[in-house]
Amino acid sequence: xxxxxxxxxxxxxxxxxxxxxxxxxxxxxxxxxxxxxxxxxxxxxxxxxxxxxxxxxxxxxxxxxxxxxxxxxxxxxxxxxxxxxxxxxxxxxxxxxxxxxxxxxxxxxxxxxxxxxxxxxxxxxxxxxxxxxxxxxxxxxxxxxxxxxxxxxxxxxxxxxxxxxxxxxxxxxxxxxxxxxxxxxxxxxxxxxxxxxxxxxxxxxxxxxxxxxxxxxxxxxxxxxxxxxxxxxxxxxxxxxxxxxxxxxxxxxxxxxxxxxxxxxxxxxxxxxxxxxxxxxxxxxxxxxxxxxxxxxxxxxxxxxxxxxxxxxxxxxxxx
Numbered sequence: 001x002x003x004x005x006x007x008x009x010x011x012x013x014x015x016x017x018x019x020x021x022x023x024x025x026x027x028x029x030x031x032x033x034x035x036x037x038x039x040x041x042x043x044x045x046x047x048x049x050x051x052x053x054x055x056x057x058x059x060x061x062x063x064x065x066x067x068x069x070x071x072x073x074x075x076x077x078x079x080x081x082x083x084x085x086x087x088x089x090x091x092x093x094x095x096x097x098x099x100x101x102x103x104x105x106x107x108x109x110x111x112x113x114x115x116x117x118x119x120x121x122x123x124x125x126x127x128x129x130x131x132x133x134x135x136x137x138x139x140x141x142x143x144x145x146x147x148x149x150x151x152x153x154x155x156x157x158x159x160x161x162x163x164x165x166x167x168x169x170x171x172x173x174x175x176x177x178x179x180x181x182x183x184x185x186x187x188x189x190x191x192x193x194x195x196x197x198x199x200x201x202x203x204x205x206x207x208x209x210x211x212x213x214x215x216x217x218x219x220x221x222x223x224x225x226x227x228x229x230x231x232x233x234x235x236x237x238x239x240x241x242x243x244x245x246x247x248x249x250x251x252x253x254x255x256x257x258x259x260x261x262x263x264x265x266x267x268x269x270x271x272x273x274x275x276x277x278x279x280x281x282x283x284x285x286x287x288x289x290x291x292x293x294x295x296x297x298x299x300x301x302x303x304x305x306x307x308x309x310x311x312x313x314x315x316x317x318x319x320x
Contacts, residue, residue: 108200
C-alpha cells in the first residue's frame with residue numbers, strides 16, 4: 001500500500017516538474033508575463049473600442065430595443081462633419097491641448113529642477129506636490145468652481161485688493177471667469193495645468209536624478225552654460241523619458257472630459273466645447289449613441305498620429 005502511494009506521489013511530482021519545465025523556455029515565460037497586460041488591453045480597451053466602432057456605423061440610441069441598431073455605414077460621420085459645432089470643438093481641443101502642454105512643459109521643468117535641489121523638508125514638499133494629480137477630479141473641480149465663482153472668487157479678491165491691479169479699469173465681465181468666452185477657456189486650461197503639472201514635474205525629476213553628476217560637473221568645468229548643459233548633456237540622456245511622458249500627458253489632456261464638463265459644462269455657449277464633452281453630450285445625454293461614438297472615434301487617428309510622430313522623433317534621436 002505504501003509503495004502504491006509512493007508511486008502515485010512520484011508520478012504527480014514528475015508531472016508537476018514537466019509542467020514547470022515549460023516555463024524555463026524564454027519565449028513561453030515571456031508570453032506568460034505579458035499575458036495579464038494583454039488581457040487587460042483586450043477586456044478594458046479592445047472591447048469598448050469594438051463597441052464604439054460598431055455603434056458609430058449604426059443608428060443605435062439609448063432608447064433602442066436593438067442594442068446594436070441598424071447598419072447605416074458612414075452616415076454618422078458625415079452628419080457629424082456637417083455640424084459646425086464639431087469643428088469648433090475640434091479647434092478648441094487642439095488649442096486646449098497645445099496651451100496646456102506648453103505651460104506644463106515649462107513649469108514642470110522648472111519645478112523638477114527645484115525639487116532635486118537639497119533643502120529642508122524636501123520629502124514633504126515632494127509628497128504634497130502629488131496631491132493635485134492624486135486628488136479625485138470631482139473634488140478638485142468643485143474647489144475650483146468656488147475659486148472661480150464671480151462672487152466668491154479668490155482671484156477677484158486679489159484683483160480688487162491689490163493696488164497696482166486695482167488701478168486698472170476692469171469691467172464686470174473680467175471677473176466672470178467661467179461665464180466669459182475667453183476666460184472660460186483660460187479657466188479650464190488653468191485647472192488642467194494644475195492637475196497635470198505634478199505628473200510632468202515628477203517624471204522629469206526622475207529623469208534628472210538619473211543623469212550622472214560627473215557629466216554635469218565636467219560640462220561646468222568646460223564652461224558650458226545652463227542651456228548648453230541642458231541641450232547637450234541632459235536632454236540626450238533623458239530624451240526617452242521626456243518623449244514618453246509628453247505622449248502620456250498629451251493623451252490625458254486631449255481626452256480630458258472631467259475638467260471641462262465639471263467646470264464649465266462646455267459653456268458659456270459653445271466656448272469650451274471639446275471633442276470628449278461633445279461626444280458625451282451627444283451620445284449619452286442626447287441619446288444618439290451612434291453619433292457620439294463617431295465623434296469619440298475622431299480622436300483615435302489624431303492621437304495615433306501624435307504617438308507615431310513622437311515615437312519616430314525618439315527613434316531618430318536614438319539612431320543619432
